[in-house]
Amino acid sequence: MSYKIGELSKLTSCNIETLRYYEREGLLPPPPRGNNGYRYYPQDSVQRVRFILHAKSLGFSLADIAELLSIQVDKNASTCGDVKQIAEHKLATIARKISELKEMYRALEKVSAACDGSEASAEHCTILQALESDAARAEKHL
Template sequence: MRIGELSKSTGVDIETIRFYEKSGLLPPPARSENGYRDYAHPHLERLAFIRHCRALDMSLADVSLLLGSLESRDPEVLGRVDGLVASQLGKVRARLQSMRALEAQLVALQTRCDADHGAHACGILQELVSAAHGEACACHETPPGLRASLQD
Protein backbone atom coordinates (compact mmCIF):
# COMPACT_ATOMS: atom_id res chain seq x y z
CA MET A 1 0.00 0.00 0.00
CA ARG A 2 1.11 3.58 -0.56
CA ILE A 3 1.78 6.06 2.19
CA GLY A 4 -1.60 7.77 1.71
CA GLU A 5 -3.40 4.48 2.24
CA LEU A 6 -1.30 3.74 5.31
CA SER A 7 -2.08 7.20 6.64
CA LYS A 8 -5.80 6.77 6.06
CA SER A 9 -5.82 3.29 7.61
CA THR A 10 -4.07 4.38 10.80
CA GLY A 11 -5.06 8.04 11.14
CA VAL A 12 -1.38 9.02 11.22
CA ASP A 13 -0.34 12.03 9.15
CA ILE A 14 1.91 11.32 6.15
CA GLU A 15 4.67 13.61 7.46
CA THR A 16 4.55 11.79 10.80
CA ILE A 17 4.94 8.45 9.03
CA ARG A 18 7.99 9.80 7.21
CA PHE A 19 9.37 11.11 10.50
CA TYR A 20 8.91 7.70 12.14
CA GLU A 21 10.81 6.14 9.24
CA LYS A 22 13.67 8.64 9.54
CA SER A 23 13.87 8.13 13.30
CA GLY A 24 13.96 4.34 12.93
CA LEU A 25 10.65 3.61 14.64
CA LEU A 26 9.16 2.38 11.38
CA PRO A 27 11.35 0.30 9.08
CA PRO A 28 11.76 1.60 5.56
CA PRO A 29 9.32 0.04 3.15
CA ALA A 30 10.18 -1.66 -0.07
CA ARG A 31 10.10 0.53 -3.15
CA SER A 32 8.01 -0.24 -6.19
CA GLU A 33 9.50 0.02 -9.68
CA ASN A 34 8.34 3.61 -9.97
CA GLY A 35 10.04 4.51 -6.66
CA TYR A 36 6.93 4.80 -4.52
CA ARG A 37 7.06 3.44 -0.99
CA ASP A 38 5.26 0.12 -0.78
CA TYR A 39 4.06 -0.52 2.77
CA ALA A 40 3.02 -3.99 3.90
CA HIS A 41 0.76 -5.24 6.69
CA PRO A 42 3.62 -5.31 9.27
CA HIS A 43 4.07 -1.55 8.72
CA LEU A 44 0.38 -1.04 9.42
CA GLU A 45 0.58 -3.07 12.65
CA ARG A 46 3.74 -1.33 13.82
CA LEU A 47 2.34 2.10 13.05
CA ALA A 48 -0.86 1.24 14.93
CA PHE A 49 1.30 0.14 17.88
CA ILE A 50 3.24 3.43 17.78
CA ARG A 51 0.02 5.43 17.52
CA HIS A 52 -1.47 3.61 20.50
CA CYS A 53 1.64 4.26 22.60
CA ARG A 54 1.60 7.93 21.62
CA ALA A 55 -2.10 8.11 22.57
CA LEU A 56 -0.94 6.95 26.02
CA ASP A 57 1.36 10.01 25.94
CA MET A 58 4.54 7.95 25.79
CA SER A 59 7.65 9.62 24.47
CA LEU A 60 9.26 8.46 21.25
CA ALA A 61 12.19 7.14 23.30
CA ASP A 62 9.76 5.04 25.34
CA VAL A 63 8.03 3.84 22.19
CA SER A 64 11.40 2.81 20.80
CA LEU A 65 12.16 0.85 23.97
CA LEU A 66 8.78 -0.88 23.77
CA LEU A 67 9.26 -1.74 20.10
CA GLY A 68 12.66 -3.19 20.93
CA SER A 69 11.09 -5.29 23.66
CA LEU A 70 8.34 -6.86 21.56
CA GLU A 71 10.18 -10.09 20.83
CA SER A 72 11.99 -10.37 24.15
CA ARG A 73 11.39 -13.00 26.81
CA ASP A 74 14.22 -11.64 28.97
CA PRO A 75 12.86 -10.88 32.47
CA GLU A 76 15.15 -7.84 32.75
CA VAL A 77 13.81 -6.36 29.51
CA LEU A 78 10.22 -7.08 30.50
CA GLY A 79 10.90 -5.52 33.89
CA ARG A 80 11.98 -2.34 32.11
CA VAL A 81 8.67 -2.38 30.21
CA ASP A 82 6.79 -2.66 33.49
CA GLY A 83 8.91 0.16 34.94
CA LEU A 84 8.23 2.33 31.93
CA VAL A 85 4.47 1.93 32.32
CA ALA A 86 4.71 2.54 36.08
CA SER A 87 6.69 5.71 35.41
CA GLN A 88 4.15 6.87 32.85
CA LEU A 89 1.34 6.21 35.32
CA GLY A 90 3.17 8.30 37.91
CA LYS A 91 3.46 11.18 35.44
CA VAL A 92 -0.24 10.97 34.62
CA ARG A 93 -1.17 10.94 38.32
CA ALA A 94 1.02 13.98 38.94
CA ARG A 95 -0.65 15.82 36.06
CA LEU A 96 -4.08 14.87 37.40
CA GLN A 97 -3.16 16.28 40.80
CA SER A 98 -1.90 19.44 39.13
CA MET A 99 -5.09 19.70 37.08
CA ARG A 100 -7.24 19.31 40.23
CA ALA A 101 -5.29 22.14 41.86
CA LEU A 102 -5.76 24.25 38.74
CA GLU A 103 -9.49 23.48 38.78
CA ALA A 104 -9.73 24.60 42.42
CA GLN A 105 -7.90 27.83 41.60
CA LEU A 106 -10.23 28.57 38.70
CA VAL A 107 -13.30 27.81 40.82
CA ALA A 108 -11.98 30.19 43.51
CA LEU A 109 -11.42 32.85 40.86
CA GLN A 110 -14.86 32.32 39.35
CA THR A 111 -16.51 32.90 42.74
CA ARG A 112 -15.39 36.52 42.41
CA CYS A 113 -17.89 37.05 39.60
CA ASP A 114 -21.32 38.20 40.72
CA ALA A 115 -22.65 38.21 37.14
CA ASP A 116 -24.00 41.75 37.52
CA HIS A 117 -21.55 43.18 35.03
CA GLY A 118 -23.53 46.36 34.53
CA ALA A 119 -23.40 47.41 38.18
CA HIS A 120 -19.99 46.22 39.34
CA ALA A 121 -16.46 45.97 38.08
CA CYS A 122 -15.46 42.48 37.06
CA GLY A 123 -14.29 40.67 40.18
CA ILE A 124 -12.27 38.17 38.17
CA LEU A 125 -10.30 40.92 36.42
CA GLN A 126 -9.79 42.74 39.74
CA GLU A 127 -8.31 39.57 41.23
CA LEU A 128 -6.00 39.04 38.27
CA VAL A 129 -4.81 42.64 38.42
CA SER A 130 -4.21 42.31 42.17
CA ALA A 131 -2.10 39.23 41.53
CA ALA A 132 -0.15 41.09 38.86
CA HIS A 133 0.62 43.78 41.48
CA GLY A 134 2.02 41.17 43.82
CA GLU A 135 -1.02 40.97 46.07
CA ALA A 136 -2.78 37.77 47.07
CA CYS A 137 -5.70 36.83 44.90
CA ALA A 138 -8.58 34.38 45.25
CA CYS A 139 -6.69 31.64 43.44
CA HIS A 140 -3.09 32.08 44.69
CA GLU A 141 -1.13 33.20 47.65
CA THR A 142 1.48 35.66 46.55
CA PRO A 143 5.01 34.28 46.71
CA PRO A 144 7.16 36.56 48.91
CA GLY A 145 9.79 36.92 46.17
CA LEU A 146 7.23 38.19 43.68
CA ARG A 147 5.83 40.73 46.12
CA ALA A 148 9.34 42.10 46.81
CA SER A 149 10.35 42.24 43.14
CA LEU A 150 7.14 44.05 42.17
CA GLN A 151 7.68 46.65 44.89
CA ASP A 152 11.18 47.54 43.63
Protein backbone atom coordinates in the same frame (compact mmCIF):
# COMPACT_ATOMS: atom_id res chain seq x y z
CA MET B 1 -4.85 -4.16 1.53
CA SER B 2 -2.09 -1.69 2.13
CA TYR B 3 -1.59 2.06 2.23
CA LYS B 4 0.54 4.37 0.19
CA ILE B 5 2.37 6.94 2.27
CA GLY B 6 -0.14 9.69 1.49
CA GLU B 7 -3.00 7.51 2.70
CA LEU B 8 -1.21 6.61 5.90
CA SER B 9 -0.46 10.27 6.36
CA LYS B 10 -4.13 11.19 6.13
CA LEU B 11 -5.30 8.37 8.38
CA THR B 12 -2.88 9.39 11.10
CA SER B 13 -2.68 13.15 10.53
CA CYS B 14 1.05 12.64 10.43
CA ASN B 15 3.08 14.55 7.85
CA ILE B 16 4.48 12.43 5.01
CA GLU B 17 7.97 13.64 5.67
CA THR B 18 7.60 12.76 9.32
CA LEU B 19 6.61 9.22 8.39
CA ARG B 20 9.77 8.84 6.31
CA TYR B 21 11.72 10.41 9.15
CA TYR B 22 10.32 7.88 11.62
CA GLU B 23 11.39 5.13 9.28
CA ARG B 24 14.93 6.52 9.13
CA GLU B 25 14.93 6.73 12.93
CA GLY B 26 13.82 3.11 13.30
CA LEU B 27 10.37 3.83 14.76
CA LEU B 28 8.58 2.46 11.72
CA PRO B 29 9.85 -0.72 10.12
CA PRO B 30 10.69 -0.20 6.44
CA PRO B 31 7.54 -1.27 4.62
CA PRO B 32 7.59 -3.44 1.49
CA ARG B 33 8.13 -1.51 -1.74
CA GLY B 34 6.34 -1.85 -5.08
CA ASN B 35 8.18 -2.10 -8.40
CA ASN B 36 7.82 1.65 -8.62
CA GLY B 37 9.72 2.07 -5.37
CA TYR B 38 6.61 3.21 -3.50
CA ARG B 39 6.15 2.25 0.14
CA TYR B 40 3.14 -0.01 0.75
CA TYR B 41 2.31 0.01 4.42
CA PRO B 42 0.45 -2.86 6.11
CA GLN B 43 -2.74 -1.84 7.93
CA ASP B 44 -1.28 -2.09 11.40
CA SER B 45 1.03 0.78 10.54
CA VAL B 46 -1.88 3.07 11.30
CA GLN B 47 -1.96 1.91 14.88
CA ARG B 48 1.79 2.06 15.20
CA VAL B 49 1.94 5.65 14.00
CA ARG B 50 -0.93 6.66 16.25
CA PHE B 51 0.85 5.07 19.17
CA ILE B 52 3.97 7.06 18.38
CA LEU B 53 2.02 10.31 18.19
CA HIS B 54 0.16 9.65 21.42
CA ALA B 55 3.29 8.68 23.29
CA LYS B 56 4.99 11.80 22.01
CA SER B 57 2.20 14.03 23.28
CA LEU B 58 2.62 12.39 26.67
CA GLY B 59 6.20 13.53 26.93
CA PHE B 60 8.04 10.46 25.70
CA SER B 61 11.02 11.06 23.45
CA LEU B 62 11.38 9.17 20.19
CA ALA B 63 14.09 7.11 21.88
CA ASP B 64 11.68 6.24 24.72
CA ILE B 65 9.05 5.28 22.19
CA ALA B 66 11.43 3.11 20.22
CA GLU B 67 12.16 1.28 23.45
CA LEU B 68 8.47 0.89 24.24
CA LEU B 69 7.83 -0.50 20.78
CA SER B 70 10.76 -2.85 21.03
CA ILE B 71 9.46 -4.53 24.16
CA GLN B 72 8.30 -7.97 23.22
CA VAL B 73 8.15 -11.37 24.75
CA ASP B 74 10.34 -13.80 22.95
CA LYS B 75 9.60 -17.40 22.12
CA ASN B 76 12.77 -18.42 23.88
CA ALA B 77 12.35 -17.10 27.40
CA SER B 78 15.98 -16.04 27.57
CA THR B 79 15.31 -12.33 27.19
CA CYS B 80 12.19 -12.44 29.32
CA GLY B 81 13.89 -11.07 32.38
CA ASP B 82 15.23 -8.10 30.44
CA VAL B 83 11.87 -7.44 28.86
CA LYS B 84 10.13 -7.54 32.19
CA GLN B 85 12.64 -5.16 33.69
CA ILE B 86 12.24 -2.60 30.91
CA ALA B 87 8.47 -2.98 31.06
CA GLU B 88 8.35 -2.49 34.83
CA HIS B 89 10.54 0.57 34.56
CA LYS B 90 8.25 2.07 31.92
CA LEU B 91 5.24 1.15 34.04
CA ALA B 92 6.70 3.11 36.93
CA THR B 93 7.31 6.10 34.66
CA ILE B 94 3.77 5.97 33.38
CA ALA B 95 2.32 5.63 36.87
CA ARG B 96 4.27 8.69 37.98
CA LYS B 97 3.02 10.68 35.02
CA ILE B 98 -0.54 9.67 35.76
CA SER B 99 -0.36 10.81 39.34
CA GLU B 100 1.28 14.09 38.38
CA LEU B 101 -1.44 14.74 35.84
CA LYS B 102 -4.11 13.93 38.40
CA GLU B 103 -2.56 16.43 40.77
CA MET B 104 -2.57 19.07 38.07
CA TYR B 105 -6.13 18.19 37.26
CA ARG B 106 -7.32 18.65 40.82
CA ALA B 107 -5.48 21.94 41.14
CA LEU B 108 -6.87 23.29 37.90
CA GLU B 109 -10.36 22.15 38.84
CA LYS B 110 -10.09 24.29 41.95
CA VAL B 111 -9.00 27.32 39.98
CA SER B 112 -11.86 26.81 37.59
CA ALA B 113 -14.30 26.39 40.45
CA ALA B 114 -13.03 29.61 42.01
CA CYS B 115 -14.35 31.33 38.92
CA ASP B 116 -17.88 30.73 40.09
CA GLY B 117 -17.55 33.81 42.26
CA SER B 118 -17.82 31.94 45.52
CA GLU B 119 -16.44 33.43 48.73
CA ALA B 120 -13.49 31.08 48.63
CA SER B 121 -12.32 32.42 45.29
CA ALA B 122 -9.48 34.42 46.70
CA GLU B 123 -7.89 31.34 48.17
CA HIS B 124 -7.03 29.40 45.05
CA CYS B 125 -6.40 32.02 42.44
CA THR B 126 -3.69 30.24 40.53
CA ILE B 127 -2.81 26.67 39.79
CA LEU B 128 0.32 27.03 41.90
CA GLN B 129 -1.67 28.20 44.90
CA ALA B 130 -4.12 25.36 44.42
CA LEU B 131 -1.25 22.88 44.30
CA GLU B 132 0.25 24.54 47.36
CA SER B 133 -2.91 24.14 49.42
CA ASP B 134 -3.06 20.51 48.36
CA ALA B 135 0.50 19.97 49.43
CA ALA B 136 -0.14 21.66 52.77
CA ARG B 137 -3.16 19.46 53.33
CA ALA B 138 -1.12 16.38 52.49
CA GLU B 139 1.54 17.38 55.00
CA LYS B 140 -0.98 17.84 57.76
CA HIS B 141 -2.44 14.42 56.88
CA LEU B 142 -5.95 15.76 56.40
